[in-house]
Amino acid sequence: MSERHAYRCTMGATLLDPSRTLFRLWAPTCTEVSLLLEGYPDLPMHVAAGGYFECIAPVEAGARYRYRVGPDLIVPDPASRAQPDDVHGPSMVVDPRAFEWRSTQWNGRNWEQAVIYEVHVGIAGGFRALCDDLPRIAALGITAIELMPLSEFPGGRNWGYDGVLPYAPESSYGTVDDLKMLVDTAHRIGLMVFLDVVYNHFGPDGNYLAQYAAPMFRAGSHTAWGAAIDFRIPQVRTYFLDNALYWLMEYRFDGLRLDAVDAIPERDWLVELLVHVRACVEPGRRVHLMLENRNNDADLLRRGFDAQWNDDGHNVLHVLLTGEHEGYYGNFQAGTACELAMVLRDGFVFHGQVEPVTGQPRGSPSGDLPATSFILFLQNHDQIGNRAFGERLDRLADPRALLAAYALLLLSPQIPMLFMGEEWGSTRPFLFFTSHNAALGRIVRDGRRAELAAFSHFSDPAVRETIPDPNDPATFEASCLPKSDRQSARAQDRINLITHLLALRAKWIVPRLRDAHALDARAIGQAAVIARWRMNDGAVLTIMLNLGPHAQADMPPCADRLVYAHPPPDRGKGTPVVLSGYGVMVFMTGDGHG
Incomplete structure (x- = not known):
């Protein structure tokens, strides 16, 4: 059995039948196109x-085209597939129904099951190599794998946040069907696939929209990355709503991560996006929406x-693990263990307080939210x-501290995320890279x-x-990450640890995770915390974590099941325990297993 999927977008090239294509462009600044x-020959558009x-033209999939939007300006399709x-270069007509999907029984996974692996497709070698x-x-x-942005960007090397054609998968990674094969294969082995999408700006090279669709941008308003997009305009809202649904319905992604939505002033558009997605996705299919904000x-989140x-x-964990305090880490210099307790109890540290670095209030209260409302990561x-x-x-x-932190990351009720290479403790850098033209480079x-x-280490121009x-x-x-890096004894030890902790998560945490809420959390030393969560079956999960070298003696006794400890505890069940330096202990109390 197989399925074929297509989503009809408001703009772009839509194949009406095998030999006819509808072309549609939003160009409000133009009088003719x-x-x-x-x-x-050139075909005037109505x-x-x-x-x-x-206009409708007698062409089939594979036809290449552009638009003339001025006497001396020819542009690709901003909704190019x-x-x-x-x-x-020119855009290409695509037949989305040409691909046969094999994962016909796939309806996604519950959010509580999510363990996310962030991937840069170029570093992974392209769609086929990642597959x-x-x-x-x-x-x-x-x-779940989460792909960094795929929108076509200039050249073949980029993080993806310089994309300028949001509907076109980056051609240097492979073809349209290669990407669909990646998603289809993931589904057949039980993996969700999420996509990072950028709706707050366009990249600096290859974006012609301002020259024929000036209302796309908000006059006099800028983000940190370029001109601000004007979500007050209905056609702009539709362009990005369509894009979200295109990835979810045509490419069958299981969810989207929306980049830097704090740079989108029209908060109501985010709510509109949420409503549209929930209304359009097929009944019974699980699709997830995540924010960077x-x-x-x-x-x-509510x-x-x-x-x-x-x-x-x-940020709290980074300061505890490294001692760094410049830049935004300056917000977490004082009482960091207390701030880690706030993260485990409330999700956010900043929920309305003034940030030391900016001097401005940030955030809103979040303690009522379930723990799964937060995606936690070390990198x-x-x-x-x-x-x-x-x-x-x-x-x-x-x-030693890092290994303890992985136990917290992978066994706490917040949703964990790893970055590619982290599972074997890669020490290769992940640098900022581009392939712009020489002047822009x-x-x-x-x-x-x-x-x-601005950082002290780089104050010297040399x-x-x-x-x-x-x-x-x-x-x-x-x-890049050569496969040989995974073969060392140290790499295998890290892989074994991550695999073991995730097996414990699947057994002990995930079945109890829906609507799990923090009961309390507190600092018990300079770099140590104890936190407890009420799970959905009434069990209480307790994590004691010490990221410092000094043992914490006479900790509260923990009854019932010891889920994980490193190093092993030296006290008996039901008696006060000693939490070793760089130690972690995870208990499940009242789990119904006696």
């Missing part, structure tokens, strides 16, 4: 309501978004790659070095010159 099909232009010759690696990833106990807007990346949680693409030299935690932290390189001048050039191909190559 022509369709340029390779091998055909004006339609709302600033759209459209495929862009085989990069961002400045081949899926069984290894699943064997760890991972249940510096605003810590807990109400969006309205139905599944979870938010817990940057507060990462991700941002937190590694935005460092000057892309160092991973295995180069920065005491290995110099601007990016110099701008990045100037930003880092030191800043040693920061890798993002546009140098060697920067990308240094970030």
Whole structure:
């Protein structure tokens, strides 16, 4: 059995039958637009309501086309489904029903089962290479892979946040059908696939929209990455709503991670997106929506978004593990163990207080939310790659403390996320890399070095010159992860630990996780905490964690089952215990197993 899937977008090239295609472009700044099909004369497009232009042409899948939007300006389709010759080349008509989906019984997985593995597809070798690696990833106990953004970007090396054609999968990674095969294969072995999408800005090269669709951008408003998108305009809202549904319905992704939604002032559009997705997805199919949101807007989670990346949680743990305190880590210098307790109890640290670094209040109360509303991580693409030299935690932290932190990450009720290579303790960097044209590449390189001048280590211009050039191909190559790195004894030990902890999570935590809430959490030392959660069957999960070298004596007695401990406890059941330096103990009390 097989299935075929297509989502009809408002814009773009829509195959009406095998030999006819409807072309539709939003170009409100233009008075006339022509369709340029390779091998055909220019075809004038008709004006339609709302600033759209459209026409039907006798062409089939594979036809290449562009639009003439001015006497001297020819552009690709901003809703292009495929862009085989990069961002400045022609777009290509795609037949979405040409691909036969084999995973016909797949309806996703419950959110409580999520263990996320963040992947950069280029570092993984492209869609086909990542597809081949899926069984290894699943064997760890991972249940979802999250792909960094795939929208067509300039060149072949980029994190993906410089995408300019949001509907076209990056051509350097493979074909449209290669991506569908990746998702289909993942589903057949029980893996969800999430996609990171960027709706807050376009990249700096290859975005022509301002020249023929000026209302796409909000005059006088900018984000940290470029002109702000104007979500007050109905056609703009539709363009991005369609994009979300296109990935979910046509490519069958199991969820989306919305990048930096704090840069989208129209919060109501996020709610509209949520409503549209829930209404359009087939009954019984589980699709999940995640946020990155510096605003810590807990109400969006109450309205139905599944979870938010817990940057507060990462930042607290990073300071405890490394002692670093510059930049945004300066918000977590004082009483860090107390702040870790807040993360475990409330999810966010900042829920309305003033940040020391910015002097501004941030966040809203979040303690009523279930623990699964927060995605916890020790590393991700941002937190590694935005460092000057892309160092991973295995180069920065005491290995004993790091192993204890992994027990917290993988056994706490918050949803855990790992970054590619983390499962074997990779020490290779993950650097910021691009493949811009030479002029833009110099601007990016110099701008990045100037930003880092604010850090004491890079105050010397000579030191800043040693920061890798993002546009140098060697920067990308240094970030790649050869398979041979997984073969060392140290790598195998880390793989075994991650696999063991995820097996414990699947057995002890996941079946009890729906609506699990924190009972309490408190600091019990400079770098130690104890936290308890009420699980959905009435059991109480207790985690005692010590990220410092000094033992914590006379801890509260814990009855019932010891789920995990490292090192093994030296006291008997029901008596006060000693929590060793760099130790962790996980108990389940009242679990009904006697």
